Amino acid sequence: AGNKSLMMATTTSTDNTGLLDYLIPHFEKETGISLKWTATGTGKALKLGQNCDVDVLLVHAPPAEKKFIAKGYGKDRRQVMYNDFVIIGPGNDPAGIKGKSISDALSAIKNKQAIFMSRGDDSGTNKKEKILWKNAGIQQPDKEKWYVQTGQGMLATINIAQERNGYTMTDRGTYIKYQSQKGGIAPLKILVEGDKILLNQYSVLTLDPKNCPNAKYDLALKFSNWMASQSTQNLIRDFRLLGKKLFTPNAK
Amino acid sequence: MTKINLTYHLKNIRHYYGNTKVLDIEDLKIEKGSITGLIGPNGSGKTTLLKLLAFAGRPTAGNILYNGRQEFPFSPTIRSKVTLLTQKPYLLKRTVFENIVYGLKIRKDKEYLETRVKKALSTVGLDYQDFAPRKWHELSGGEAQRVAMAARLILKPEVLLLDEPIASVDAKSAKLIREASLKARDTWGTTLVIASHDLQWLYSISDRQLSLFKGNIFSTGIENIITGPFEKINGESLVKTLGDGQAITLKGPAPKVCTAVIKKDSISIDLKKQAGDSGLNQLSGLLASMLLEKKSGHIMATVSIHDLSFVLRLTPDKISRLNLYPGKKVILRFHSNEVEWI
Amino acid sequence: MTKINLTYHLKNIRHYYGNTKVLDIEDLKIEKGSITGLIGPNGSGKTTLLKLLAFAGRPTAGNILYNGRQEFPFSPTIRSKVTLLTQKPYLLKRTVFENIVYGLKIRKDKEYLETRVKKALSTVGLDYQDFAPRKWHELSGGEAQRVAMAARLILKPEVLLLDEPIASVDAKSAKLIREASLKARDTWGTTLVIASHDLQWLYSISDRQLSLFKGNIFSTGIENIITGPFEKINGESLVKTLGDGQAITLKGPAPKVCTAVIKKDSISIDLKKQAGDSGLNQLSGLLASMLLEKKSGHIMATVSIHDLSFVLRLTPDKISRLNLYPGKKVILRFHSNEVEWI
Amino acid sequence: MDFIVAGFIKAIELLVSGDSSTWTAVLATLQVSTCSMLLSIGAGLPCGFVIGYFDFKYKKHVRTLLDTLLALPTVFIGLAVYAFISHQGPLGEMGLLFTLTGIAIGQTILAFPIVTAITASTIENIDQDLKLTLVTLGAGKRHIIATCLWEVRYGILAAAVTAYGRVLTEVGISMMVGGNIKYQTRTVTTAIALETSKGLFADGIALGIVLIMIAFIVNLSLSFLRRQ
Amino acid sequence: MDFIVAGFIKAIELLVSGDSSTWTAVLATLQVSTCSMLLSIGAGLPCGFVIGYFDFKYKKHVRTLLDTLLALPTVFIGLAVYAFISHQGPLGEMGLLFTLTGIAIGQTILAFPIVTAITASTIENIDQDLKLTLVTLGAGKRHIIATCLWEVRYGILAAAVTAYGRVLTEVGISMMVGGNIKYQTRTVTTAIALETSKGLFADGIALGIVLIMIAFIVNLSLSFLRRQ
Numbered sequence A: 001a002g003n004k005s006l007m008m009a010t011t012t013s014t015d016n017t018g019l020l021d022y023l024i025p026h027f028e029k030e031t032g033i034s035l036k037w038t039a040t041g042t043g044k045a046l047k048l049g050q051n052c053d054v055d056v057l058l059v060h061a062p063p064a065e066k067k068f069i070a071k072g073y074g075k076d077r078r079q080v081m082y083n084d085f086v087i088i089g090p091g092n093d094p095a096g097i098k099g100k101s102i103s104d105a106l107s108a109i110k111n112k113q114a115i116f117m118s119r120g121d122d123s124g125t126n127k128k129e130k131i132l133w134k135n136a137g138i139q140q141p142d143k144e145k146w147y148v149q150t151g152q153g154m155l156a157t158i159n160i161a162q163e164r165n166g167y168t169m170t171d172r173g174t175y176i177k178y179q180s181q182k183g184g185i186a187p188l189k190i191l192v193e194g195d196k197i198l199l200n201q202y203s204v205l206t207l208d209p210k211n212c213p214n215a216k217y218d219l220a221l222k223f224s225n226w227m228a229s230q231s232t233q234n235l236i237r238d239f240r241l242l243g244k245k246l247f248t249p250n251a252k
Numbered sequence B, C: 001m002t003k004i005n006l007t008y009h010l011k012n013i014r015h016y017y018g019n020t021k022v023l024d025i026e027d028l029k030i031e032k033g034s035i036t037g038l039i040g041p042n043g044s045g046k047t048t049l050l051k052l053l054a055f056a057g058r059p060t061a062g063n064i065l066y067n068g069r070q071e072f073p074f075s076p077t078i079r080s081k082v083t084l085l086t087q088k089p090y091l092l093k094r095t096v097f098e099n100i101v102y103g104l105k106i107r108k109d110k111e112y113l114e115t116r117v118k119k120a121l122s123t124v125g126l127d128y129q130d131f132a133p134r135k136w137h138e139l140s141g142g143e144a145q146r147v148a149m150a151a152r153l154i155l156k157p158e159v160l161l162l163d164e165p166i167a168s169v170d171a172k173s174a175k176l177i178r179e180a181s182l183k184a185r186d187t188w189g190t191t192l193v194i195a196s197h198d199l200q201w202l203y204s205i206s207d208r209q210l211s212l213f214k215g216n217i218f219s220t221g222i223e224n225i226i227t228g229p230f231e232k233i234n235g236e237s238l239v240k241t242l243g244d245g246q247a248i249t250l251k252g253p254a255p256k257v258c259t260a261v262i263k264k265d266s267i268s269i270d271l272k273k274q275a276g277d278s279g280l281n282q283l284s285g286l287l288a289s290m291l292l293e294k295k296s297g298h299i300m301a302t303v304s305i306h307d308l309s310f311v312l313r314l315t316p317d318k319i320s321r322l323n324l325y326p327g328k329k330v331i332l333r334f335h336s337n338e339v340e341w342i
Numbered sequence D, E: 001m002d003f004i005v006a007g008f009i010k011a012i013e014l015l016v017s018g019d020s021s022t023w024t025a026v027l028a029t030l031q032v033s034t035c036s037m038l039l040s041i042g043a044g045l046p047c048g049f050v051i052g053y054f055d056f057k058y059k060k061h062v063r064t065l066l067d068t069l070l071a072l073p074t075v076f077i078g079l080a081v082y083a084f085i086s087h088q089g090p091l092g093e094m095g096l097l098f099t100l101t102g103i104a105i106g107q108t109i110l111a112f113p114i115v116t117a118i119t120a121s122t123i124e125n126i127d128q129d130l131k132l133t134l135v136t137l138g139a140g141k142r143h144i145i146a147t148c149l150w151e152v153r154y155g156i157l158a159a160a161v162t163a164y165g166r167v168l169t170e171v172g173i174s175m176m177v178g179g180n181i182k183y184q185t186r187t188v189t190t191a192i193a194l195e196t197s198k199g200l201f202a203d204g205i206a207l208g209i210v211l212i213m214i215a216f217i218v219n220l221s222l223s224f225l226r227r228q
């Protein structure tokens, strides 16, 4: 094709943190392929892939991704990087979860009926949160008074948690942004972190040409390879948001 | 042969608003180049008839032939040849000039507009310099009426229908409108139908007068209408007693609608009562006005009898003989048989 | 003492639309319980004056005293006591009944509405059963006019201003409206000011007539107005030549506005020309109409001289003597000094 | 394409099955839109009347300003209201954030210029003769307002219906001020936005249809006010 | 509260500094809104005229339907348009997804009922005497449409301005159909949504002010059409 261009659907976190604005110019310079992206919820991103409206996906919801491939929509799932999730809450920590294991923390929140904000939007983050409840042996809350589902993006959910003095689970990147917006003295603090289960894996998916013959499979593969290349992985490692390291490259 | 000169031929026209019949005309012919005056009380159907003649709507039943052919609203013939000055003239939200040329522009006739507008305005007695640039709302009632008239005259229509063209117009302008109407007929052969409550004016312009009453048409011109209720006496006489004690006695079959028409030619005038048979009505009243009917040289006289008005036509001779003048006491005389019931 | 009986006293009223002066009244008094007729050609300022009298607007300059006090638009006195029948009557988008009671409802006067509406409608000759439930648009032009009149009469106002109340109304209704107006004055002491182009009707109802011409008022009633241009002859005579060759000669200072007023009382009528000084105008014309002025028993005669109309007041005596009737050739006579310039 | 068909079926399911999250959203939507419409009509009709009826010096400027306010983005209004009622804002004490009342305030701001502008332009079209007739029949200022508005009732209805459509479909204010909290401040529109972001397009369509049905029922019950 | 003030300052900065992402978004907004307004007026005026002018059997029903369409949620329209122009949709071949043209199509659907409904109710108010006058002056159907619309031009202007406000501020369609692609399909409103979701409220306010300024300039240049 004369104009080598690629359309990508991705999640808001990669866009909002500024990672793409940082990476993509490198990609375009090195390969001569121009890349446009639309940032949406993970669910909608996968849907756009399923409908062949984009050529490549960059998302973070491993179970949904696997299902996507199993259904024959996608191919070549390639893990490229991860960051992690943390539980944040008010400084005075009314449920006393600081330092606890993730399952104990959630139980404490439930027992104290402390306000907990869930995104409730089926995003990668929300899906992870549901797994955590399950792991803690707690039936998925829904209509409970203390369990508030915002149906909004991460930052909006954090802001609501702050207004309501509640807990929430967030990816670290968004928390850093939130912190910086509050001038470093954010009312909500990180209370639980570091558990292995809190890892947040990002992968590149190409679309199965059998489902989407018009999608630019070869260019998508090029992008996938490029993301996994050593130089790109170094770029990702060097990416800083407000002076803090955000993503850990882990391409194999 | 006969049809060729008919502009309109109405056959069995009935028109309803909802369930109310407002027009019922069996047969009406209007000749090319004639001027027809339409007379009738409020609500008698003048406006309705004019709208039908303008093909601005269809009659509920019946046919209207125009130049011998049945025509319909929006037909090109009608659109370019027939125009109606509505009773409540509506001016477009533009200048007077634009209002007057609107019809011409529709006809894609765009030559010498200024000259023609100047002429049209002067025909209705308005000054071009002063009025052409005015906005539609910067006019007095009569001025607006005359602008609307000018907008019709400039079209040189084949048929010009005027619905109370002088209702709010001053005497001088009424004269101008009469002259313009006559000129339209004489120079362009325009057929005119004009509704008006100003009988003197209407008589001075029209060749023939039609009286409308409750949707029925009387082609002999202005007539004297006596509305009920009547009292029935002896099975065949109907009597209306006036407030001053006088009574009118009429003969006829038991009427349901209770409205009597007495033609003006059946009425005679005198100064004193005479002996006569019991069927003769002799009513005393006051001569209220005398108007010249220019064409015939006759005089239309109005006589007030208590709260009724009678109209009759007199010769100058008769007037001289009886030394009549407005204010004089007179006797009207007509026979109880000389009546039509509607 | 004198002021107490004045409903209106207008002082130095000037009214402008933009830069055009349309009203210029130095001093005008209207007495309580009087009926004033307003005459004047289209655009002379009748509607403007009535609007000012109704306090529907303020004059550009000058004061209007109402019952001796200066009043302003929306003052409670005015709102409840003065009402105007507008030239283009507007009906609210409701039933006829609702239209008629609107003013009463505003005044929180809600008793016996049905009876009163029935009465008001019958005063203007409309049947309650038939008309009260009709929607505003289900009326003919004259019926709408009469409904609007009924809506004013039902208010029993202190001042009733009527702007061409019989413009599209039939003869019978015109009579009814006259009677209703007179009754309002007689029973409630209402002061009336009425503008109309129907001089006969206006003379039959009004105590006094005011002529308006280009915003100037002449309190002696209907006058004969001769508009320019005039030709100047010998430095002091002004001559208007008519289309039929006759000429009118007037004396006066070089007039800028070029409009002459000749009072009807300065004009005499005859059958033949007489010898007279050179200042005497003797014009031959046709007697066009004769109307009874009910109150005085005099007769208003209109004489057409080519395209001018002259009005003069005659006694029955004089008519008998000269054997006058409409259509007769007559001579009008007036002196060239008997003129006012405006 | 299929999801549109699926959406129609789902819409019926949602309503028939009495899905509680749908029904609470419907209720929330009705509550806030009714409240904001009442407020904006109450304020907008008199304002629109004054602007349309009277001739004053800066009328044209006021009209331009009003027309500009028709283009207030909902997110902008949402942010502005948020600034006032968030805990740090001047009205923070009132606890209006994340409540239906907060949304209603924002939507009133949204609807007010629409009601006012359309009312004003309808009133401007009023016949001069109507004004004169009312004044000369002795109408006071309140009567003039009431009667004029009643004379142009179809235009006013159009103003209200247009504003209602705007209020019913706005997302920005509900999202920002209400927070889209499930079972509490989630309205039908924020629910649509959520389902769509989840990629559940059929659910989005279904909720959209639910919203349109609300509008339909409201308009149907208003249609008796229409000219026959 | 501070972010509102900060937003005002930032708005000026953005415009003065010639920030390229702002300016491309402004340009995109102007392009799509102009295009959709032209289309919706072109289609809406005649439709509104026909509905308002003529008396036909199901007029009331059509009006109710039209009023209901005023409450079409933008996300719903966005989804529906997406269904057609997505690669798997019937018009997928035309490549309209993620283009300004796609947005314009959606916005036309949004604006059309507004223009039509307000035009219809304005035309309904037309004096019967105007109709009669036009017919009797010999106006054909096209003349009647043109003249009637011109007679009520202030009402039509109100219809257009209201629809314009709606189009200018909508997010749902631009987001769904346009995809908010930076430098390409990002409009001012989707940019506001983005900044707000990033928590950059001041930037959101700033862009909101930019949008209002666009509306102001457009309305100012329309105001010469207004009654003096």
Ligand SMILES: Nc1ncnc2c1ncn2[C@@H]1O[C@H](COP(=O)(O)OP(=O)(O)OP(=O)(O)O)[C@@H](O)[C@H]1O
Binding pocket: B137, B138, B139, B140, B141, B142, B143, B168, B170, C017, C018, C022, C040, C041, C042, C043, C044, C045, C046, C047, C048, C049, C087
């Ligand atoms: N709104 C306006 N703007 C400018 N001029 C006006 C306006 N209204 C009336 N005029 C002018 O003012 C003058 C007086 O008008 P007015 O309506 O008072 O006349 P009128 O005596 O009632 O006439 P008519 O017999 O035609 O009703 C006329 O010359 C008219 O052209």
Ligand SMILES: Nc1ncnc2c1ncn2[C@@H]1O[C@H](COP(=O)(O)OP(=O)(O)OP(=O)(O)O)[C@@H](O)[C@H]1O
Binding pocket: B017, B018, B022, B040, B041, B042, B043, B044, B045, B046, B047, B048, B049, B087, C137, C138, C139, C140, C141, C142, C143, C168, C170
């Ligand atoms: N839209 C309508 N709906 C119902 N009835 C109507 C309608 N228009 C007129 N009418 C009635 O039809 C009859 C005829 O009306 P039309 O307007 O033809 O009378 P007209 O002779 O012109 O009267 P006018 O001298 O008052 O103008 C009247 O009785 C009137 O009340």
Ligand SMILES: [Mg+2]
Binding pocket: B046, B047, B048, B087, B163, C140, C141, C142
């Ligand atoms: Mg009529």
Ligand SMILES: [Mg+2]
Binding pocket: B140, B141, B142, C046, C047, C048, C087, C163
């Ligand atoms: Mg007047």
